[in-house]
Amino acid sequence: MSVPQSPDAVLDGLRRLAHRLVAELAGPVRRVRLRSGETVLEVEWHVPAQAAPGAAPAPAPSAGPPPPEPGRLAVRAPVVGTFYRAPEPGAAPFVAVGDLIRSGQVVGIVEAMKLMNEVTADQAGRVVEVLVHDGQPVEYDQPLIALEPAGQRSG
Structure with a gap:
């Protein structure tokens, strides 16, 4: 029978595992996400724009939509995480296509x-x-919602 661990103990174990994993991998690591039950450890490194000489170029992010079209504004993610359109499951979304929003x-x-x-x-x-x-x-900074600037109307 296993004794349940405190969330701090689980997180410490995930940190040690992440440290070992990163040390064993060849090449730069951009993101590590480990989960144990309800506890999740996610670490992301921001790759500098100018990589070290001889280093392989960082792969382009494969997930996510392209940036908004020219002339459009974007509301961007303030942090890395999971995006939700509504305040709680089953509730109406905060905004929908066609809504006029204020700053x-x-x-x-x-x-x-x-x-x-x-x-x-x-x-x-x-x-x-x-x-x-x-x-x-x-x-972080991923475009979430495309906006037409106030005062403009698309054709």
């Missing part, structure tokens, strides 16, 4: 380590596209 308005939530981080628009505009599905993992 500072909450347009979604990104959950990171059990903390709910509000995603707010930094400019007013009309929602023209939601770029990320509900419950999808997102990267």
Whole structure:
């Protein structure tokens, strides 16, 4: 019979495992995500724009949609985590395509380590596209919602 461990003990074990794993891998590591039960450890390194001489170029991110079209604004993820369009399961989404939003308005939530981080628009505009599905993992600064700037109308 196994004795349940405290979340701190599980996290410490995941940290040790991540350290060993990174040390054993050849080449640069961009992201490590380990899970034990409900506890998740996710570590990401930001690769400098100018890689060291002789180093292989960093692979382009494969996940996520392309950036918004020229002339559009984007509401971006404030942290790495999981994007949610509504305040709780089954609730209406914060915004939908066609909605006119104001600067500072909450347009979604990104959950990171059990903390709910509000995603707010930094400019007013009309929602023209939601770029990320509900419950999808997102990267820091990833475009989440495409906006047409306030005052513009598409043809």
